[in-house]
Amino acid sequence: MxxxxxxxxxxxxxxxxxxxxxxxxxxxxxxxxxxxxxxxxxxxxxxxxxxxxxxxxxxxxxxxxxxxxxxxxxxxxxxxxxxxxxxxxxxxxxxxxxxxxxxxxxxxxxxxxxxxxxxxxxPKRSKLMLNTLANEVNNGMSIGALLKIMMAISFTENSFQNVDIINERIDSRAEGLSRDYAKNFARQVQASAxxxxxxxxxxxxxxxxxxxxxxxxxxxxxxxxxxxxxxxxxxxxxxxxxxxxxxxxxxxxxxxxxxxxxxxxxx
Missing domain, CATH: 3.40.50.1820 (Alpha/Beta hydrolase fold, catalytic domain)
Known part of the structure; x- marks a missing residue:
């Protein structure tokens, strides 16, 4: 399309x-x-x-x-x-x-x-957490670290039966994303803050x-x-x-x- x-x-x-x-x-x-x-x-x-x-x-x-x-x-x-x-x-x-x-x-x-x-x-807790993540991303946090943290707070324990496979998949995805992804993650957080x-x-x-x-x-x-x-x-x-x-x-x-x-x- x-x-x-x-x-x-x-x-x-x-x-x-x-x-x-x-x-x-x-x-x-x-x-x-x-x-x-x-x-x-x-x-x-x-x-x-x-x-x-x-x-x-x-x-x-x-x-x-x-x-x-x-x-x-x-x-x-x-x-x-x-x-x-x-x-x-x-x-x-x-x-x-x-x-x-x-x-x-x-x-x-x-x-x-x-x-x-x-x-x-x-929620004040979520605002603090997401704003902190956005700030750290803007200060150079890796995209892989961002994706792993977001997964950790978005899924329940049952989704983490094989952490090694999860890490491999996230690292592979992060390699295909530019710093624009991180910058715009921060902008979407700010839009909703x-x-x-x-x-x-x-x-x-x-x-x-x-x-x-x-x-x-x-x-x-x-x-x-x-x-x-x-x-x-x-x-x-x-x-x-x-x-x-x-x-x-x-x-x-x-x-x-x-x-x-x-x-x-x-x-």
Missing amino acids: PNIKIDDVNMYYEVHGEGEPLVLITGLSSDHKTWLPFLPAFTNNYRVLIMDNRGIGQTEYPDTQFSVDDMADDTAGLMNKLGIEKAHVIGHSLGGRIAQKLVLKYPEKVKSLILCATSASQ DYNTVDELNQIKVPTLVLAAEYDFIFPLEFVKELAEGISGSKLIVIEGTGHSLLLEEPKEFIKLTLGFLSKINK
């Missing part, structure tokens, strides 16, 4: 499948490849849009700081360019925050929301499913509950035994819950 120019951003995107539009928005420092394992489950019934957010992957943008609002504008602009008037939207982590801003700024473009392992306000939609959640009127991870270190359960309680009529489901990367630790459960929710939305 080509890139499309959206204002000051040249966005990389892919469209797969046929049916109602479904937009998938990735989390912090993740690109469109996050969603590739899930496409077979979605593309039978949905026209699926995946993309690289501003600051990651093959999306090009000015060498400046940006905000979550900017990323929501990017998503809306991409939808417009592709002729997508309205879509179901799934967002994980930072992607869930982008999805919140998308529906708040462009309510006419969102048919339903699935918000995964995300929040409406910023003071995020707060608590007082706006009552404006969200679309059917909403909130998925929480039982052992989420980045967005603890109390913060995900705050999000769900702020959206009238939303449904909260806690996926037991998972960490922040719940969709990767329990992909079958993630697919079952999302498809079940989407199937009940009026066509």
Whole structure:
């Protein structure tokens, strides 16, 4: 798929499948490849849009700081360019925050929301941790070290049965990433640092499913509950035994819950 120019951003995107539009928005420092394992489950019934957010992957943008609002504008602009008037939207982590801003700024473009392992306000512990990581990255921390720390705080103990293999895979991935990856990780952290939609959640009127991870270190359960309680009529489901990367630790459960929710939305 080509890139499309959206204002000051040249966005990389892919469209797969046929049916109602479904937009998938990735989390912090993740690109469109996050969603590739899930496409077979979605593309039978949905026209699926995946993309690289501003600051990651093959999306090009000015060498400046940006905000979550900017990323929501990017998503809306991409939808417009592709002729997508309205879509179901799934967002994980930072992607869930982008999805919140998308529906708040462009309510006419969102048919339903699935918000995964995300929040409406910023946990102080997570802010300290991520800001410290961003500062260390800017001061020269290796990309391999960054990836290993992010994995350690995003997955549960069960995902670390063979640490040697994990280290090899992360080191191999880090070799293919430039310092731009690290710089833009820091920018995405900064974009989300003071995020707060608590007082706006009552404006969200679309059917909403909130998925929480039982052992989420980045967005603890109390913060995900705050999000769900702020959206009238939303449904909260806690996926037991998972960490922040719940969709990767329990992909079958993630697919079952999302498809079940989407199937009940009026066509």
